[in-house]
Amino acid sequence: MLGIKYFKADSSTFVIQTVNGNARKKGQGLSFFYNVATASIAAVPVSAQEAPFIFKLLTADFQSVTVQGQVTYRVAAPEKIAEMLNYSLKSDGKTYVSEDPLKLSDRVIRIVQSIVQNKVQNTSLRDTLKLAQTLVALLREQLIGDSSLAALGIALLDVSISAVQPTTETARALEAEAREALLKEADDAIYNRRKSAVEQERTIKEAELQTELSIQQKEQEIAESRLLNERAIQRGKAETERERLQAEIASESQRKEWVLLNSENSRQQADAEAYAITERMKAFRELPVENLKAMALAKMDPEQLMAMAFESLAQNAGKIGELNITPDLFGHIMKKSVRP
Structure with missing residues (x-):
């Protein structure tokens, strides 16, 4: 349609x-x-x-x-x-x-x-x-x-x-800036790494020095402790020696007192003996000689009397015409001399 x-x-x-x-x-x-x-x-x-x-x-x-x-x-x-x-x-x-x-x-x-x-x-x-x-x-x-x-x-x-x-030019500029920034960051990283390494090295060195210092302090403490011990020992020795000397001095003081006392006693005894002898000699001087001889002969042994007799004979040998001494007399004297 x-x-x-x-x-x-x-x-x-x-x-x-x-x-x-x-x-x-x-x-x-x-x-x-x-x-x-x-x-x-x-x-x-x-x-x-x-x-x-x-x-x-x-x-x-x-x-x-x-x-x-x-x-x-x-x-x-x-x-x-x-x-x-x-x-x-x-x-x-x-x-x-x-x-x-x-x-x-x-x-x-x-x-x-x-x-x-x-x-x-x-x-x-x-x-x-x-x-x-x-x-x-x-x-x-x-x-x-x-x-x-x-x-x-x-x-x-x-x-x-x-x-x-x-734009292309701006992009290039930004790229260049970014590249420079990256390079700067890389340089900063290298710097920071080196700085960190230096700081770590310094930390290690400080730790070593601190350890060395601690060792020296410990050695010094040990040396001081040793000196203190030695001084304490020396003081002990000195104290011991002083006590020994004080003991010896006290002993010598006592010995001196004893010697002085002994000397005084000996002197007093000698004085007493001398006084006794003096008094005795004084008495002897006042006694006749015949009395003294008689006293001496009274206290002599037969042997001593025989010796005195022979001495008297010897002194008067010129006045003695003839003296006969038989062996029996000497034998009797010898027996008494060797008798225990």
Whole structure:
């Protein structure tokens, strides 16, 4: 029949058939015949769509960076977006009347760019290069609550930031700075290692010196103790010697007293004996000689009397004419002299 066509949509397309300003049919994956002259068809894809993006932005310190990522979204309220944008198909049922459906990704990306740019412009270069995860969290939070996306009936599925990169010259400068910092860290590590080695060596040396000092102190204490012991021994010896000398002195003093006493006694005895002899001699001097001889002869032995007689004979030999002495007389004297 002239002007009648058949339309069939896939399962990921929401279709709205309008006839004379009234919606006759709406839903996903519909198929129907329609009159090209009176019917209008709007086809809204409701499947997930990916929109990659690359933004060149300036940081707070006026450095250029490139933010690269991707946002994934879907049309959650196709009737809303059909009212806001023109999703009508041409009479062939295949192409759109306007470019609104093709520019939907640009609308979403512009919202993403606005959020990212606002954050990057208030952040320094160094901090911006570390903003990937922060930007992801920020985009999820703000895109879910964005009023313009809610008005279009768009729901955010996912967002990711794959890279935040500076310009080539800035990257080289940062690399050089980082390299210098790493070299400085390496030098610092070498310095710290050497310093640690020196400190350890000093600690070991101090420990050795402390040990040496302790040994010397112990040796000094031992030497002092030995000296004290030796002094105590010497004092003991000196005390013993002093006591011995005192004992000897006391003994000598006693001996001296004894000698003096003995001498005095001997002198007194000698004086007494001398006095006795003197008195005796005095008495002898006063006695006649004949009496003395008689007293002497009275106390003599026969042998002594014989000797005295012979001595008298010898003294008066000139007066004696003839003297006969028999052997029997001498024999008798000899027997008495050898008698035990």
